[in-house]
Amino acid sequence: xxxxxxxxxxxxxxxxxxxxxxxxxxxxxxxxxxxxxxxxxxxxxxxxxxxxxxxxxxxxxxxxxxxxxxxxxxxxxxxxxxxxxxxxxxxxxxxxxxxxxxxxxxxxxxxxxxxxxxxxxxxxxxxxxxxxxxxxxxxxxxxxxxxxxxxxxxxxxxxxxxxxxxxxxxxxxxxxxxxxxxxxxxxxxxxxxxxxxxxxxxxxxxxxxxxxxxxxxxxxxxxxxxxxxxxxxxxxxxxxxxxxxxxxxxxxxxxxxxxxxxxxxxxxxxxxxxxxxxxxxxxxxxxxxxxxxxxxxxxxxxxxxxxxxxxxxxxxxxxxxxxxxxxxxxxxxxxxxxxxxxxxxxxxxxxxxxxxxxxxxxxxxxxxxxxxxxxxxxxxxxxxxxxxxxxxxxxxxxxxxxxxxxxxxxxxxxxxxxxxxxxxxxxxxxxxxxxxxxxxxxxxxxxxxxxxxxxxxxxxxxxxxxxxxxxxxxxxxxxxxxxxxxxxx
Amino acid sequence: xxxxxxxxxxxxxxxxxxxxxxxxxxxxxxxxxxxxxxxxxxxxxxxxxxxxxxxxxxxxxxxxxxxxxxxxxxxxxxxxxxxxxxxxxxxxxxxxxxxxxxxxxxxxxxxxxxxxxxxxxxxxxxxxxxxxxxxxxxxxxxxxxxxxxxxxxxxxxxxxxxxxxxxxxxxxxxxxxxxxxxxxxxxxxxxxxxxxxxxxxxxxxxxxxxxxxxxxxxxxxxxxxxxxxxxxxxxxxxxxxxxxxxxxxxxxxxxxxxxxxxxxxxxxxxxxxxxxxxxxxxxxxxxxxxxxxxxxxxxxxxxxxxxxxxxxxxxxxxxxxxxxxxxxxxxxxxxxxxxxxxxxxxxxxxxxxxxxxxxxxxxxxxxxxxxxxxxxxxxxxxxxxxxxxxxxxxxxxxxxxxxxxxxxxxxxxxxxxxxxxxxxxxxxxxxxxxxxxxxxxxxxxxxxxxxxxxxxxxxxxxxxxxxxxxxxxxxxxxxxxxxxxxxxx
Numbered sequence: 001x002x003x004x005x006x007x008x009x010x011x012x013x014x015x016x017x018x019x020x021x022x023x024x025x026x027x028x029x030x031x032x033x034x035x036x037x038x039x040x041x042x043x044x045x046x047x048x049x050x051x052x053x054x055x056x057x058x059x060x061x062x063x064x065x066x067x068x069x070x071x072x073x074x075x076x077x078x079x080x081x082x083x084x085x086x087x088x089x090x091x092x093x094x095x096x097x098x099x100x101x102x103x104x105x106x107x108x109x110x111x112x113x114x115x116x117x118x119x120x121x122x123x124x125x126x127x128x129x130x131x132x133x134x135x136x137x138x139x140x141x142x143x144x145x146x147x148x149x150x151x152x153x154x155x156x157x158x159x160x161x162x163x164x165x166x167x168x169x170x171x172x173x174x175x176x177x178x179x180x181x182x183x184x185x186x187x188x189x190x191x192x193x194x195x196x197x198x199x200x201x202x203x204x205x206x207x208x209x210x211x212x213x214x215x216x217x218x219x220x221x222x223x224x225x226x227x228x229x230x231x232x233x234x235x236x237x238x239x240x241x242x243x244x245x246x247x248x249x250x251x252x253x254x255x256x257x258x259x260x261x262x263x264x265x266x267x268x269x270x271x272x273x274x275x276x277x278x279x280x281x282x283x284x285x286x287x288x289x290x291x292x293x294x295x296x297x298x299x300x301x302x303x304x305x306x307x308x309x310x311x312x313x314x315x316x317x318x319x320x321x322x323x324x325x326x327x328x329x330x331x332x333x334x335x336x337x338x339x340x341x342x343x344x345x346x347x348x349x350x351x352x353x354x355x356x357x358x359x360x361x362x363x364x365x366x367x368x369x370x371x372x373x374x375x376x377x378x379x380x381x382x383x384x385x386x387x388x389x390x391x392x393x394x395x396x397x398x399x400x401x402x403x404x405x406x407x408x409x410x411x412x413x414x415x416x417x418x419x420x421x422x423x424x425x426x427x428x429x430x431x432x433x434x435x436x437x438x439x440x441x442x443x444x445x446x447x448x449x450x451x452x453x454x455x456x457x458x459x460x461x462x463x464x465x466x467x468x469x470x471x472x473x474x475x476x477x478x479x480x481x482x483x484x485x486x487x488x489x
Numbered sequence: 490x491x492x493x494x495x496x497x498x499x500x501x502x503x504x505x506x507x508x509x510x511x512x513x514x515x516x517x518x519x520x521x522x523x524x525x526x527x528x529x530x531x532x533x534x535x536x537x538x539x540x541x542x543x544x545x546x547x548x549x550x551x552x553x554x555x556x557x558x559x560x561x562x563x564x565x566x567x568x569x570x571x572x573x574x575x576x577x578x579x580x581x582x583x584x585x586x587x588x589x590x591x592x593x594x595x596x597x598x599x600x601x602x603x604x605x606x607x608x609x610x611x612x613x614x615x616x617x618x619x620x621x622x623x624x625x626x627x628x629x630x631x632x633x634x635x636x637x638x639x640x641x642x643x644x645x646x647x648x649x650x651x652x653x654x655x656x657x658x659x660x661x662x663x664x665x666x667x668x669x670x671x672x673x674x675x676x677x678x679x680x681x682x683x684x685x686x687x688x689x690x691x692x693x694x695x696x697x698x699x700x701x702x703x704x705x706x707x708x709x710x711x712x713x714x715x716x717x718x719x720x721x722x723x724x725x726x727x728x729x730x731x732x733x734x735x736x737x738x739x740x741x742x743x744x745x746x747x748x749x750x751x752x753x754x755x756x757x758x759x760x761x762x763x764x765x766x767x768x769x770x771x772x773x774x775x776x777x778x779x780x781x782x783x784x785x786x787x788x789x790x791x792x793x794x795x796x797x798x799x800x801x802x803x804x805x806x807x808x809x810x811x812x813x814x815x816x817x818x819x820x821x822x823x824x825x826x827x828x829x830x831x832x833x834x835x836x837x838x839x840x841x842x843x844x845x846x847x848x849x850x851x852x853x854x855x856x857x858x859x860x861x862x863x864x865x866x867x868x869x870x871x872x873x874x875x876x877x878x879x880x881x882x883x884x885x886x887x888x889x890x891x892x893x894x895x896x897x898x899x900x901x902x903x904x905x906x907x908x909x910x911x912x913x914x915x916x917x918x919x920x921x922x923x924x925x926x927x928x929x930x931x932x933x934x935x936x937x938x939x940x941x942x943x944x945x946x947x948x949x950x951x952x953x954x955x956x957x958x959x960x961x962x963x964x965x966x967x968x969x970x971x972x973x974x975x976x977x978x
Contacts, residue, residue, distance in 0.1 A: 015504015412705035
């Protein structure tokens with residue numbers, strides 16, 4: 001269950017003052033909380049590609065080289081998508097007979113060859129891109145909503161999102177799709193993988209009518225409440241069907257809360273900045289593992305972990321060996337989840353922007369080799385990824401290199417990345433000498449994938465998705481005029 | 490149970506990433522969490538005076554008029570203390586036969602007439618002032634530790650605090666004193682009031698040997714872990730003695746975490762700034778109510794509440810009517826705690842600095858009439874109450890008046906006080922017209938107490954506390970040369 005732009009601090013159990021998530025809090029009480037869980041990138045597409053391939057975006061191609069250290073994703077003018085050279089989790093799980101469904105946002109490319117059913121999923125209900133819009137169809141088509149390999153309609157047309165009131169029943173539809181899939185597989189005693197990727201907390205934030213106005217936080221909190229309710233319904237459904245002891249469930253988010261959509265924004269708790277940045281607010285994610293009878297209730301593991309571990313862990317749980325022809329970035333969390341080991345495994349967490357290694361966490365320490373939030377030019381237009389936060393030399397508006405003398409924080413004492421260790425201390429020198437070999441090894445052995453997010457073209461937009469002809473919803477796009485995409489962040 | 494400088498965000502249940510408080514988290518799971526609970530002042534002494542008198546510091550005299558809007562407290566050169574005109578909670582409880590003990594920090598004046606046993610408490614183990622030191626006894630005596638009305642020794646002398654290692658067994662002693670008192674009253678079937686005011690999270694932060702180095706946060710987290718352990722021991726003790734259904738327990742803190750003691754500092758979670766300020770980080774407090782068989786487990790109440798409510802609520806629980814000759818600022822929380830009502834009571838929360846009304850919260854809204862964190866002069870010397878935080882026009886370094894057009898935040902959508910409502914909106918005008926009558930009424934009816942924190946004098950320091958002669962620990966102070974205390978914040 002992967003949320004969209006939901007922040008670490010949006011869960012009651014992670015400190016949201018308005019405590020809107022009783023179901024997630026209960027999930028944590030019945031399962032394991034992982035306070036040190038990370039995404040692979042502070043932006044949706046690369047994060048999702050990393051989850052499904054078990055590899056860093058710089059390896060799986062979900063990055064750009066158009067400019068230095070830029071975040072890139074898959075708007076509908078993107079030419080690229082997930083490479084056929086990558087192996088996705090549902091493709092692996094198929095080896096052991098798993099049936100897979102994605103419900104919600106895909107974001108790994110929207111051209112036909114990149115869609116879920118071409119890449120290992122058996123079923124899909126959802127959309128290939130974000131729910132931005134509405135668009136004037138002559139300039140830009142609205143995003144299609146697919147049922148499996150054919151479109152069912154488009155956002156703002158057949159699938160309503162009222163930007164004025166924030167009303168949309170998409171989360172409700174995603175819930176129903178999830179419950180129905182689980183029911184069918186359960187009845188057939190069929191092993192399954194459900195990738196439930198609701199996107200209500202991504203701008204424009206929406207909720208169903210019965211949740212609108214119910215939270216203390218406005219529309220954002222309403223969306224959180226509906227997602228929390230849906231999680232509760234899914235867990236309860238597993239219990240109703242009697243398959244809860246047989247179903248591993250993981251809840252997390254694709255990146256930190258977007259702090260530029262104020263005041264209708266999420267919370268990154270005590271962490272610095274948010275989405276688009278490699279500070280903790282952009283990369284640290286809420287994470288709960290749930291598996292009654294296997295994962296002990298009410299446990300907390302401080303193991304450093306990330307979204308790519310879910311690939312490796314899922315294969316381990318399914319008894320499948322990962323391919324040996326490529327590098328995976330995840331570790332098998334099974335011994336941690338099952339409390340078979342309590343000693344924390346020393347492993348680095350890498351923080352990228354584009355193909356630049358911005359920062360590394362090892363143990364309690366995080367070393368920033370490059371810093372920036374966003375450009376002065378953007379910042380001066382009012383785009384601010386760190387509103388109300390200003391750590392001198394850290395939340396910089398120009399790209400600052402610190403590779404010779406990284407800025408190092410102790411995230412235990414200083415989770416907010418406010419007080420860099422003095423370079424004159426023994427602690428700094430000790431940490432640096434422990435981190436440096438990991439970084440050298442990583443850089444030396446890195447084989448970057450072909451960057452998929454460099455080229456844009458208005459001709460590739462969702463003009464005529466499969467099935468459009470049956471609905472009379474085919475549009476005619478312009479001629480192909482590709483350009484190098486401009487990634488401002 | 491009143492903590493010292495512990496922040497809202499220091500509890501696992503309020504989002505601390507290193508989750509050091511399993512006992513407090515369990516207390517919340519067995520009781521009621523109050524996420525909208527406030528102190529009366531962002532500094533120790535006035536906050537504690539408000540708790541014990543049920544009245545705002547501007548009424549009970551715990552403020553200064555030496556300069557505009559300054560925080561004042563009771564260092565050992567203070568001349569004043571709690572006025573004999575005030576009635577303290579233990580004095581009231583005595584009417585129904587309660588025996589009262591304070592364990593830990595008093596901070597309501599250290600001259601003989603101001604001490605706990607002169608003001609309603611039957612027993613005391615602890616100190617009158619903060620545990621700053623060590624001092625050269627010719628210039629400034631070390632702070633005495635009292636057992637009831639006589640000193641037992643002094644900090645850094647008989648009562649060790651190792652500032653190098655952070656080791657001190659004071660919390661352990663406070664725990665033992667608390668357990669012993671409970672045991673004696675329980676055996677005697679004697680109604681009791683225990684005011685457990687441990688101060689390990691106040692600088693210089695300390696912990697007992699077996700907790701040192703145990704947390705992820707360094708010394709501060711070690712102190713939190715020991716306090717959490719102690720809370721767990723006290724609750725378990727009530728259960729062991731079989732009096733848990735008969736004992737109302739409340740946990741909170743005197744003010745927000747001090748953010749100038751970095752990196753060994755606490756967390757105010759998502760809130761702005763900390764101790765010394767009237768932003769949420771200075772005033773919002775962790776709060777848990779526990780009373781098995783009466784308070785329903787796992788409940789959350791969003792009722793706006795504050796430390797003065799504990800006075801009024803305690804009297805209500807004991808069946809005592811408050812005196813009718815003065816104004817009290819608290820409300821009786823009993824119906825909230827016992828879930829007899831679920832509708833939130835509309836009531837203002839006032840935020841003072843000195844005798845200036847800085848801000849008011851009503852419902853989800855908070856209006857700032859004055860803003861400042863600290864002076865430019867102080868800020869430029871490195872004293873910063875908002876490290877890493879900078880909200881333009883809000884975290885100001887000069888005292889800014891906004892009484893004609895207060896800065897208003899919606900704390901539901903924006904708990905971090907980052908995005909003021911536009912004065913041009915209907916929402917702003919509606920809120921202002923709802924808050925203004927409360928403010929006018931409050932100001933019109935306010936009768937300030939005589940300010941107790943204006944005068945300082947080296948002669949009044951703890952040179953020769955009662956009992957010093959028995960220990961050979963009497964010191965000779967200088968002649969009286971009173972001056973108007975300088976309160977920089």
